[in-house]
Amino acid sequence: MSLHRPESLDAALALMRAPGAVVLAGGTDLYPALRDGPPPGEMVDLTRVAGLRGVTSGPEGWRIxxxxxxxxxxxxxxxPLFDGLRAAAREVGSVQIQNAGTVAGNLCNASPAADGVPALLALDAExxxxxxxGTRRLPLDAFITGPRATALRPGEIVTAVHVxxxxxxxxxxxLGAxxxxxxxxxxxxxxxxTEAGRIARARIAVGACSPAARRLPDLESVLSGKRLSDVPEIAQDYPFPELAPIGDVRAPAAYRDEAVRILVTRxxxxxxxxEAAHVA
Ligand SMILES: Cc1cc2nc3c(=O)[nH]c(=O)nc-3n(C[C@H](O)[C@H](O)[C@H](O)COP(=O)(O)OP(=O)(O)OC[C@H]3O[C@@H](n4cnc5c(N)ncnc54)[C@H](O)[C@@H]3O)c2cc1C
Structure with a gap:
């Protein structure tokens, strides 16, 4: 196994030509996964590549x-639009994991339980x-195609997440144990x-209750124009057709179903x- 540490994106992309070459970012998903199979022939470490770090903003939005x-x-x-993503960032493992693990690594690993995915879906990230x-852009829900599966093609690198x-x-x-x-x-x-105390536009995504985290467009439409006080009943009655919660070692399916209704409200x-301060 060879480890490469390029300093430019061009050099990284050239290294990705090697058959089976994989990207290494923080390594917090990749290194533990090496226990499960033969190591890749070439690992291309992105941490020194100029221009791939940091958050910038412009009139069209933000680039992570x-x-x-x-x-x-x-x-x-x-x-405040990013308060959900910031809260998710604080939940990724421990501070040591947050110091090494990257936003793009979380998306590329495509775990159904990845904390960054629902938060970025609710931001309409691409x-x-x-x-x-060449280059291309995909909406996040088209990029993650299933559990541990993405639309990444051989030789491609994720360069940024746009909001x-x-x-x-x-x-x-x-919610965890x-x-x-x-x-x-x-x-x-x-x-x-919100507008005049009512929901003008809500974007809601749920993780760990389907093979990949999902947006809830029908619930978002139902909530449009509603007050916060209407939300608990709507969340209790909504059928959540987008989700397919499973039972596993962490929780039975029925518990996940109930938990999602409460989590949506909270x-x-x-x-x-x-608005919550006025309702209280
Ligand atoms: C102890 C521990 C606790 C954890 N807790 C959590 C948690 O609570 N919540 C959570 O969501 N995750 C958790 N994780 C998982 C992990 O920390 C995150 O998913 C992290 O964001 C992964 O980023 P990374 O930079 O380390 O990715 P890496 O491990 O470097 O890469 C992960 C995958 O993405 C690919 N990849 C990375 N960057 C790119 C890129 N730019 N272009 C193309 N492919 C790329 C790699 O090839 C690899 O397949 C935990 C991990 C550990 C070890």
Whole structure:
């Protein structure tokens, strides 16, 4: 196995030409996975590649460089729209894991329980991909195609995650069997814009309750124009056709189903903190 540490994207992309070459970012998913099979022939470490780190903003929105770590994201100057992604960042393992693990690594690993995925789905994130032959952008829900499966092609590197400009506040709730260092039983992320105390636009995503985290477009439509006080009943009655919670060592399916209803309400309360203060 050879480890390469290129300093430019061009050099990294050239190294990715080797058959079976894999990208290495923080290594917090990749290194543990090496126990399960033969090591890749070539590993291309992105951590020294110029231009892949940090969060920048412009009129169209925000760019999160692919090698940005969770800790770097937490230090970035971001508006309340990102409060859900920031809350998710704080839930990724421990501080040591957040110092090494990257946002793009979380998406490329495509675990159904990846904390970053619902939060970025609720931000309408897109993934920028580059190979030696060109660049393309995919909405996050098209990039993650199933459990541990993505639309990445051989030779491609994720270079950035883009979040379009929007108003509102984000929130994220993760339920696990203990408080820290835990794999989710269920998680919910939302971004909410309000007008005169009512939901003008809600974007809601659920993780760990389907093969890949899912947005809930029908629930988002039902909630449009509603008050926060309407949310618990709507969440209780909504059939959640987008989800297929399973029973496993962490929780039975029925528990996940019930938990999601409560988490949706609590996440919207967090995202509508000002309205919640008036309801209380
Ligand atoms: C103890 C521990 C606790 C954890 N807890 C959590 C948790 O609570 N929540 C959670 O969501 N995750 C958790 N994780 C998983 C992991 O830390 C995160 O998913 C992290 O964001 C992965 O990023 P990374 O940079 O380390 O990825 P790596 O391990 O470097 O890479 C992961 C995968 O993505 C690919 N990849 C990485 N970057 C790119 C790129 N730019 N382009 C193309 N492919 C790329 C790699 O080839 C590899 O297949 C935990 C891990 C450990 C070891």
């Amino acid at each position: 460089g692919a090698a940005t770590t969770w800790s770097e994201l937490l230090r970035a100057d971001l508006p 993934v920028a991909l580059q190979s030696e032959t 379009p400009a929007a108003e509102g506040r984000g929130a994220f709730r993760k 203990r408080r820290y260092l835990v794999i989710s039983i269920a998680m919910v992320a939302a971004t909410v814009e 996440t919207l309360v967090d995202a509508m903190a000002e």
